[in-house]
Amino acid sequence: MDIHTLTTEIARQAKAAARVMGRLSTAAKNDWLLHSADLITNERESICEANQRDLKEGKERGLSSAMLDRLALTDKRIVEMTVALREIAALPDPVAEITGVVPRPSGIFVGKMRVPIGVIGVIYESRPNVTVDAAALCLKAGNAVVLRGGSEAFHSNRALAETLRAACKGTDVPPDAIGFVDTTDREAVRLLLTMDDSVDMVVPRGGKPLVKLVSETAKMPVLKHYDGNCHVYVDEDADFEKALRICMNAKVQRPGVCNAAETFLIHESVAESLLPRLGKALLEKGVEIRGCPTTCQLIPEAKPATDQDWDEEYLDLIVAIRVVASFDEALDHIARHSSSHTEAIVTENHTRAMRFLREVDSSSVMVNASTRFSDGGEYGLGAEIGISTNKLHARGPVGLEGLTTQKFIVFGDGQIRE
Secondary structure: OOHHHHHHHHHHHHHHHHHHHHHOOHHHHHHHHHHHHHHHHHOHHHHHHHHHHHHHHHHHOOOOHHHHHHHOOOHHHHHHHHHHHHHHHHOOOOOOOEEEEEEOOOOOEEEEEEEEOOEEEEEEOOOOHHHHHHHHHHHHOOOEEEEEOOHHHHHHHHHHHHHHHHOOOOOOOOHHHEEEOOOOOOHHHHHHOOOOOOOOEEEEEOOHHHHHHHHHHOOOOEOOOOOOOEEEEEOOOOOHHHHHHHHHHHHHOOOOOOOOEEEEEEEHHHHHHHHHHHHHHHHHOOOEEEEOHHHHHHOOOOEEOOHHHHHOOOOOOEEEEEEEOOHHHHHHHHHHHOOOOEEEEEOOOHHHHHHHHHHOOOOEEEEOOOHHHOOOOOOOOOOOOOEEOOOOOOOEEOOOHHHEEEEEEEEOOOOOOO
């Protein structure tokens, strides 16, 4: 089957399945989620074999250690996928929720009902767990999904998608509600992005080139973030031990993900005391430091930062550090260089903490917590399909509610408009 026929057929089948998904009961959707969790556990060995094939090919292709980490399906991550499926099953179903019903002078009652979006295309790179998270969230929200993962995780994604489709057996969920574009040909992505008659929204998850391609090509709405240039600002009234713990966790706990911190901003009044300790801890973890002149004086091993470093999403053990003269200078730096993903302040000053929350224009803003908490699971969403830096229609980690929309509903009793 040629690429055009393959992609068109998958999207067409998903469109038909979306009508079925829109009317399924919560119990039916949860039945599939729980069955999927059990089947992934049972098929762990074959899933891991597929993942090992991807890892072997990735090493041969020269993928970075950070990329290989994102690609790996460890026992822990497989368990986490099954836990996420069960957590999503336990979440309230947003579909058909009616809110805001009010009477009007005409005698009608007007409200809103939450409904599925329809067919959601998810185009993603590296992380095979996205296959499971995306399918689980889309289907629980009453949608069908079309999945197209990166070539580096092709075998892992295929094994997981086949497992999820197999889990439909014995449930009311149609297998076609989980479309998997079973090819590494990039032309399939471009074709999918033109099929606005079948696909209602697309979510790109990956690097800036992928997001740029999707945003510029897609004929349907795109839910996206370009990158995760996340900041931690250490205020003059910060608790040093909190600052050290938060900065280290934000940078080194898992550097290859979008909510890892890429830039530290340090108030000049605490830089002389804090930076040597922070620099030592970072260097011990193998982190390359790129700093402003003051940072380089206080951490001799640091390399001078370039203008480009302040805008960089490293996704690696690299961090940019800048010493700022004031709280307002920190805000200005974030406003100029942030990708609107996640920013954190470390401070014991309530007034500045509240100003930071109000004035920083990012999808997640934190006080005295690591940027690594910017995650659907950590926010109680069960999982996420991605983190949106859009201002419309969903922002931040996108869970079930972000995969629905609303329509007006009207109740009457024979009223006519005069």
